[in-house]
Amino acid sequence: MAGVSGGDVGDADVGGADMGGADVGGGAESGTTRLLVVHHTPSPGMQAMLEACLAGARDEEISGVEVVVRPALVASAVDVLEADAYLLGTPANIGYVSGALKHFFDQIYYPCLDATRGRPFAAYVHGNEGLEGAVRAISSITSALGWEAVAPTLEVMGTPDREALAACQELGAVLAATVMPED
Ligand SMILES: Cc1cc2nc3c(=O)[nH]c(=O)nc-3n(C[C@H](O)[C@H](O)[C@H](O)COP(=O)(O)O)c2cc1C
Numbered sequence: 639m640a641g642v643s644g645g646d647v648g649d650a651d652v653g654g655a656d657m658g659g660a661d662v663g664g665g666a667e668s669g670t671t672r673l674l675v676v677h678h679t680p681s682p683g684m685q686a687m688l689e690a691c692l693a694g695a696r697d698e699e700i701s702g703v704e705v706v707v708r709p710a711l712v713a714s715a716v717d718v719l720e721a722d723a724y725l726l727g728t729p730a731n732i733g734y735v736s737g738a739l740k741h742f743f744d745q746i747y748y749p750c751l752d753a754t755r756g757r758p759f760a761a762y763v764h765g766n767e768g769l770e771g772a773v774r775a776i777s778s779i780t781s782a783l784g785w786e787a788v789a790p791t792l793e794v795m796g797t798p799d800r801e802a803l804a805a806c807q808e809l810g811a812v813l814a815a816t817v818m819p820e821d
Contacts, residue, residue, distance in 0.1 A: 642802045650710045666722065670702045671817040674721035678710045678728050678738035683798050684764050688727055688804040691762065694810030697723065704821040710738035715749035723758045725810060726783065730765030730772035743779050753788045755784030760813040762792040762806060769793045788816050 666672035673695055679685050688707075695705045708717055710728070718724070728739040735743075759780055763772045773791050780787065792809050794802045 640745045641803050642795075643790075652716060666720070668706050669819060670704050671722040671819055672704045672706055672720060673725060673814050673817060674713070674717055674722045675705060675725045675727070676710050676713045676739070676742055676797065677707070677718075677726070680729060680736075684727070684729060686803060687762060687806045688799050689765060690798075690806035691725060691727065691810035694807035694812075695814040697811045697814070700811065700814045700818055703814045703817055704816070710736070710742040713742050713746075715746040716777040718746045718750045719753055721757075723765060723813055724760075725761075725813055726759060726761040726776060726780075728761070728763055728776075730763055730767070730769045733768070733771035734765075735772045735775045738773075745780075747783070757785055758788045758813060758816045759785040760788050760792075760809050762794065762809060764794045764798070766796060769795065788813050 675688075675692065675695070677688050681687050690703060692707065695703070706717065706721065708714075726739065728735045733739065734740065761776045761780075763769045765772065765775070768821075773793060776791055789809060789812055792805055794805070799805070
């Protein structure tokens with residue numbers, strides 16, 4: 639059975655975003671918002687986690703949110719500037735986030751600093767030994783960018799089981815709901 643922690647989103651504000659006058663990303667079509675998923679996915683287990691997150695973000699009860707998916711090695715600063723919220727997925731590698739996610743942050747940090755301050759994000763981390771360093775890295779990098787977590791980083795150890803995948807789905811749904819346009 640996989641170990642799962644974080645992702646307790648029961649208290650999160652999942653109401654529609656107040657878009658009135660807000661500084662929203664410019665990439666989505668008028669009347670819609672955009673959720674950018676940036677992930678490094680090196681295994682079937684992590685692919686299952688990604689797919690569960692996407693299923694949540696694309697839940698039929700959530701409307702007006704375009705979900706854009708980018709592997710971390712190709713995600714660009716323009717992708718980030720044009721989105722309204724961010725979902726980050728990474729394995730723990732040598733006590734840190736994957737090199738791919740680190741590369742993503744290295745590229746987008748200064749181009750997106752200030753322009754994306756205050757935008758919501760969520761993250762999931764998978765590993766088999768210890769996730770602390772990766773979770774800490776996500777916290778410090780996103781804090782520096784000024785992004786706001788909508789839930790604790792979801793931590794999954796070992797083969798993702800049904801509970802872990804349900805937590806991924808919930809995470810994607812909560813984040814997407816956060817930027818759902820108001821009617
Ligand atoms: C070079 C390398 C370093 C790793 N370091 C860690 C680590 O520090 N902590 C951890 O929990 N897992 C570590 N792992 C395991 C990966 O997180 C794991 O392979 C990845 O999440 C995919 O998991 P899966 O193959 O079991 O699906 C490491 C894997 C590799 C290849």
